[in-house]
Amino acid sequence: MLDKFRNNENLKEITETGLIKGRQFLFSARPSAAKQECMSCHGDPGKAPLPVTSKYGTASGYNYKPNSIVGTIGVGVPLVDINALVMQRGLVAMGIITVIFGLIFIIINALVKKSILLPINNITEASIVLSKGDLDHEIHIERDGSEIGELANSFELLRRSLKVGHGAIKNNNPCQSAGLLTEASLGRRKLINQHY
Numbered sequence: 001m002l003d004k005f006r007n008n009e010n011l012k013e014i015t016e017t018g019l020i021k022g023r024q025f026l027f028s029a030r031p032s033a034a035k036q037e038c039m040s041c042h043g044d045p046g047k048a049p050l051p052v053t054s055k056y057g058t059a060s061g062y063n064y065k066p067n068s069i070v071g072t073i074g075v076g077v078p079l080v081d082i083n084a085l086v087m088q089r090g091l092v093a094m095g096i097i098t099v100i101f102g103l104i105f106i107i108i109n110a111l112v113k114k115s116i117l118l119p120i121n122n123i124t125e126a127s128i129v130l131s132k133g134d135l136d137h138e139i140h141i142e143r144d145g146s147e148i149g150e151l152a153n154s155f156e157l158l159r160r161s162l163k164v165g166h167g168a169i170k171n172n173n174p175c176q177s178a179g180l181l182t183e184a185s186l187g188r189r190k191l192i193n194q195h196y
Contacts, residue, residue, distance in 0.1 A: 001014055001029050001072050002069065002072055005029075005031040005069045005072065006068075006069045009069075011031070012030065012031070013028065013029070013030050014028070014029050015027070015028045017079060020076055023078055023080075024080070025076040025077065025078055025079060026076065026077050026078075026079055026082055027074055027075070027076040028074060028076075029072040029073065029074035029075075030072065030073050030074070031069045031071075031072060031073075032069070032070060032071040032072060032073050033067050033068065033069055033070065034064040034065065034066060034067065034068050034070045035066065035067075036066050038064060038070075039064065039066060042061060042062055042064040042070075043062065043063070043064060044062070045058040045062040045063070048062065115146070119141050119148045119149070119152060122139065122140070122141055122152070123139065123141070123148070123151060123152050123155055126138075126139040126155060126159070127155060130155075130158075130159055130162070135159060135162055135163035135166060137159070138156065138159070139152050139155050139156045139159065141153075
């Protein structure tokens with residue numbers, strides 16, 4: 001790596017994989033350049049301080065030139081550790097995304113159930129009861145302006161008209177039953193005109 005930095009002065013960092021003591025490492029290195037203040041110890045060995053030359057000798061570590069690449073500063077991490085970290089973080093991210101989509105699904109499911117499925121089930125149950133002749137079973141769905149609310153209201157109007165008409169026929173009063181049926185038709189027509 002030192003030769004790579006010395007051969008290319010514009011190279012600021014090297015990151016690569018390689019074997020260190022038989023293990024795969026991801027290694028990153030930066031060049032270390034000699035500075036002017038380093039020259040007092042690492043320049044001319046004859047001018048180096050006596051404690052430095054007596055401890056390290058005069059054979060190597062001298063004759064540096066200012067701003068020349070004299071070494072590298074590097075760090076290496078075993079690839080096994082990096083792969084484990086990437087896998088762990090990937091699983092955490094996938095878990096978070098799964099939880100978020102799960103919550104979104106649960107919320108949408110609850111909203112659809114409350115605003116669509118339950119009212120349709122109530123209308124279906126009421127129409128089954130109505131078809132069996134029980135005209136006293138009311139449809140309890142609030143009019144919220146939705147199509148399902150209006151459908152429920154139409155069924156309730158139908159139930160009321162049938163109940164009154166059935167009662168008039170039962171009491172042998174055909175005029176009242178005809179008037180009520182006309183009134184029910186006008187009520188339905190008014191409801192239709194409100195929407196269209």
